[in-house]
Amino acid sequence: MDADSVSLGEVREWTAIAFDLLEKGGVTHLRLEPDLRWQVFFAEAFKQETKPEFVIGSVRDDVDELREITRELHNGEGEAVWHYVQHLAGLFVALAAQAGDESLFVELGEAD
Numbered sequence: 001m002d003a004d005s006v007s008l009g010e011v012r013e014w015t016a017i018a019f020d021l022l023e024k025g026g027v028t029h030l031r032l033e034p035d036l037r038w039q040v041f042f043a044e045a046f047k048q049e050t051k052p053e054f055v056i057g058s059v060r061d062d063v064d065e066l067r068e069i070t071r072e073l074h075n076g077e078g079e080a081v082w083h084y085v086q087h088l089a090g091l092f093v094a095l096a097a098q099a100g101d102e103s104l105f106v107e108l109g110e111a112d
Contacts, residue, residue, distance in 0.1 A: 025104035
């Protein structure tokens with residue numbers, strides 16, 4: 001592994017495993033409530049010299065934006081990748097919160 005990066009293939013594998021674990025734990029849908037959450041924008045998240053400004057994010061907004069952007073991409077329109085990924089990150093935060101709320105602990109096991 002390169003010390004300064006991780007392949008997208010490896011990140012994709014981790015994402016697939018996360019979804020497998022959620023499903024094995026009985027999570028088949030992302031709850032849209034609670035809707036609002038604290039977040040920081042990616043542009044500020046890695047600036048260590050200043051404290052980032054917290055903003056309110058919305059799970060429902062993330063879902064709506066991702067659906068709209070996906071339709072636009074399928075229609076041949078362009079999109080800023082950061083915008084898509086920022087909304088996707090919001091859904092991952094919501095999934096982590098849901099798994100935590102449900103105290104999920106599962107193992108994939110050898111057969112999986």
